[in-house]
Amino acid sequence: MAYKKPVQKFTGKIREVTLGENLKLGGESVLPFYSFDGDTGHKPALGMEIWDVYPESWPATIVNELGDKARKPAEWAKYVEEKYSPDFICLRLVGANQDAGDKSPEECALVAKEVAEAVNLPLVIAGCDSNEKNGKIFTKVAEALPEKNIAFLSAVEGNYKEVGAAVGLAYGNIVVAESSVDLNLAKQLNILLMQLGVKPEKMLMNPGCSAVGYGFEYVVTTLDRIRLAALDQNDTTLQMPIIMPVSFETWKVKESVATEDDVPEWGNQEERGIAVEISTAVGVLVAGANAVILRHPRSLQVLREFINCLI
């Protein structure tokens, strides 16, 4: 008898969510990259991070390459779009942090608007370290850029009403529901946002990210279980595409931060940072992430090749 390859069929399917004008995320009805089982949906999207303030702590080659553009977010964004053409750009409003300038929500909205006007790529807006302030920042930014399918990172348990109402309901953008590596809470937050009236096609999720070596196994099993619930149990409350800000986590761990002088046996600092970023991104992509945010151009290049080789 001829061998018949077994196929794992699921009843569920990840929703298709459009970032910007036409960057489609999700759509798969199989586990990540399981093209032998069925439809893998849209290719995972790769975004590049930029800041609204000078990125002093970033790797030297990036800062040197950017030069003066690193002080002008709109020019920075345009440069990234032209030089590296990622799938989207993530503007992170670090300058809203108290110790980095304490920018007002209005100032943040101005920067975001400039960046949005400078580029054609879809935009993701990430806030500062304060969830409370992010509620106010996102309201202003979403108001300045309504109905543009900009994703806002993130709505959390503490501010989901404010963020959901402004970003999702009033100004028709995309809400990213963020939980801290807790799959029950991930589901609960999605439900709360939907009960608020946010449409699932205007939602993404970030179920919590960490760098490899920092509780990463738990990040991966959480992603796994969310995807299995969405596909195998056809759980419609978990069928949103997943976006993960990988670079936010990987460039702050000691493997990326320690200088070569401090730990000579670890070798070149920038190479280490890239390695942590790439391994983390690959890990979350194969566990179910539909989009990742990266910092280093080399990481972008490697990840792109990785995805193209598998799909």
Add this chain to the structure above:
Amino acid sequence: MARFLTIGERIHVISPVIRKALQERDPEPIIARAREQIEAGAHYLDVNIGPAEKDGEELMPWVVKLLQSEFPNTPLCLDTANTKAIEAGLKVYDPKPGKAIINSADAGSRIGMLEVAAEYGAMVIGLCAKEGIPRDNEERIAYCTEILDKAIAVGLNPEDILFDPLFVVVKGMQEKQQEVLDAVRQISEMGLKTTGGLSNVSNGCPKEIRGLIEAVFCSMAIQCGLSSAIINPLNKLLMDVIKTAEVIKGWNLYCDSYLDL
């Protein structure tokens, strides 16, 4: 693991309102009963038109079309012993929301319903009985196997059969309850799907405790592997118990609002 399937039982000729509406082809009471069951969370609606010997072939298509035009996303379970009426209903049934279920075939005079199901691409409830209530589980499993053999012979996928071990009334057949649960377990262990009419269990009991009896029996049966049931979805306690059992079984991911869904 797939979720527990609920089949709403409230469109039934035994109800005077429904009987009259079916006789007079009056859509309103039927639509109202369908709506309240769908809103309460029923996945399928059972449509019991009785034996309908005179006009079944005309009545079943009428009610199928009526419900499908009003509720295009809700699949139906066609319930009558009248084979011609079932066929007439299946001819007009739109399978887009899900395959129709025939209620029911058995190992006796109604075994031909398996062929009807195969012919029309429908699912079917396989009553593990021949004449009356099976005496014991030996009989139940024998009938189950007979149905399975026949189904395979006529080209019906075993996945499309919901085996009903025949739930029995607690008030009068109390000593048989554990046996029925064990039948659910045995059939489930054969990798087959199961169902049963929960109101059979509480029949004749005071109204205020029927819901409780059905809910408890259902949760015990789910633990034995029961994969669906014919129920009154307006019994909120039962619906909440089913949702909770699904969480405990690991069929649905827990979250604080799981009862709201």
